[in-house]
Amino acid sequence: MKSWTSFSLILTFCGFLIQSALAEEKVSFSDSELALIRSHGPWPVPTNPDPSNRFSGSEEAIRWGEQLFNDTRLSGEGNLSCASCHQQELSFSDGLTRSTGTTKVDRNTIALANLRLNRWFGWAGRSDTLWAQSIHPLLDSREMNATAHIIADRVINYEDLKANYQALIGINPLSESPENLMVNIAKILAAFQETIQTPPSKFDQLRRAVTDGASIETNQAIVRGLKLFVGRGKCSLCHFGPNFTNGEFHDIGLPYFLDNGEVDTGRYGGIELLRKSPYNRAGAYSDEPIQSAENNPSYFMRLQHRNWGEFRVPSLRNVSKTAPYMHNGTLKTLEDVVHHYSTVDIERLHADGETILQPLNLTDQEVEDLVAFLETL
Ligand code: HEC
Ligand code: HEC
Known part of the structure; x- marks a missing residue:
């Protein structure tokens, strides 16, 4: 009996030796x-400036974009900025299961990095440019809960914002439509975000x-x-x-x-939102000179059940x-x-x-x- 125990002990030991030898092989x-x-x-990976955003790569835009990214005055209640959820010390994410703006949102905050390599933005790819993706949190009532009018008001009424806008864009914000003004702010935010690289x-x-x-x-x-x-x-x-x-x-x-028993449709809903959006690459707000089918990624998209x-x-x-x-x-x-x-x-x-x-x-x-x-x- 005793010898059997030691025999099996020896066997186990050999097995262990062989295993660790294999593991280090x-x-x-x-x-x-x-x-x-x-x-x-x-x-x-080397990248070029974004042709749909005329501020892409501009040093001044990058500098102001970084300030705006941290500026709570872009939110409806003046208490949230992009950096509330995209925190630099957490690799531009927030460490939460699902992020919270004015209320809890449906998805996890995406850590922002290497964004010039993206073809689509967001978990469901609801945007085909970085600047369009930057508009959604401004307008979403669960995120920053602003409107184009609120943003225009803030830029017009705060001297520093007004002066920066005038200097960078060369237009008095008072003579801009709120929509145009908001899109320009989003493009400047995008210019900064493009510089975040791992x-x-x-x-x-x-x-x-x-x-x-x-x-x-x-x-x-x-x-x-x-x-x-x-x-x-x-x-x-x-x-x-x-x-x-x-x-x-x-x-x-x-x-x-989702919490309420509804389904997150993922890419399916993303395609629908992208097509409806006035801010997609085929739309009037894009700075891309040619609006042909070939440079419009959403042109080739087909909504399929598998989405x-x-x-x-x-x-x-x-x-x-x-x-x-x-x-x-x-x-x-x-x-x-x-x-x-x-x-x-x-x-x-x-x-x-x-x-x-x-x-x-x-x-x-x-x-x-x-x-x-x-x-x-
Ligand atoms: C309330 C938290 C919150 C705030 C505030 C917020 N974000 Fe986000 N961000 C998210 C979440 C959540 C996602 C993922 C959204 C999705 O795909 O449905 C996201 C996704 C993104 C993406 C997509 C990144 C990628 O790789 O596709 C970009 C870009 C982005 N946010 C930029 C911004 C900018 C710019 C602002 C400020 C104007 C901002 N965010 C404000 C939570 C937030
Ligand atoms: C069929 C395509 C596919 C394959 C194969 C695949 N992944 Fe993924 N992976 C995804 C998708 C899609 C997501 C996001 C899913 C979601 O959020 O619903 C993901 C998410 C992840 C994440 C989470 C990243 C984040 O930021 O949230 C990690 C980590 C990951 N995958 C690692 C792996 C590893 C390791 C393997 C191999 C064992 C693997 N994946 C194989 C498609 C794939």
Whole structure:
């Protein structure tokens, strides 16, 4: 009996040795995995000014835009600014499940960064420009609860705002229509937001090390996590390229009920709002000189049943700093996110569902590895 116990103890011990040896074994990548890893860089991605916004890239606009971003006078009650929800010390998000303006809103605050790389804005892509996306919180009664008239009044009646407006735009705000004035303020806010960028990360070093053989101090958990990300996890298919997003919309099987039992229609509602909006890129407020079908992204959009419950694939750059996660903020940590993908219920994905997603059934070690990798981004 005694000898059996020690025998099995020895066996367990050997098992442990083998396991930890395996765990420390150097990870190797296939050619297609290496190609995917390469495609997640280089970083930063060079960008051009936004042709739909004539203030894009202007130093003066950027400076005033930053002040306006922090200015509570743009809200109806004079108590909220963009920075109330997009707080710089929290990577321009707010750390809340769902943000609160005059009252609680339906979705999680998106951390603002690298916005020139976006094709669509908001979780449902309701805007096709950054300046149009900047108008919505001004007007939304649950967010800043202002109107074009309120904003025009404030700019006309506060000397500093009036002087800045006159200096930058060259027009006395008194002779502007409130709509024009509000759009100009939104474009100046956009000029500032375009400058918010995430610096190269630990991942960018790792990428060079793996693809060019440069040496790097890193633990194998991170490298195993990277292999899961581009390999069996298939994360790269949607979290694609240097900004870790394909910029499009998918359903990953999260609940989409709101508090009142209504459904958040996601991309479906986003397309409807975008088409109705007077501020879309095809509209009269865009500074783009040519209004042809080719440079109007919404022209090619078709409203499809599959758009119900789809949300935009978020960038994963800086993701360890922007908890909680998902459009409704329901996943608190990166472990929770990885568990979601590990156990995803494919029955929940709607009819024309996602063929990419399958439960990954990850071991505890693999969950840790994938989280360690996400933390390098
Ligand atoms: C009450 C909180 C709140 C305030 C105030 C607020 N935002 Fe937001 N912001 C959000 C939420 C929530 C989202 C996600 C909205 C959605 O997709 O439905 C968001 C999304 C955005 C996005 C989209 C980012 C992306 O990657 O698509 C931009 C840009 C933005 N806000 C800019 C602004 C600006 C500019 C202001 C001030 C004029 C502002 N926000 C004020 C909560 C807020
Ligand atoms: C089918 C496309 C798709 C695949 C594959 C995919 N994702 Fe996602 N991911 C999304 C979408 C869409 C969202 C946002 C969903 C929502 O909010 O409703 C998301 C959200 C996330 C978030 C939250 C980010 C935030 O800021 O809230 C993380 C982290 C994430 N995914 C990591 C991963 C990892 C790791 C994998 C691989 C195991 C993966 N994703 C595979 C589409 C995908």
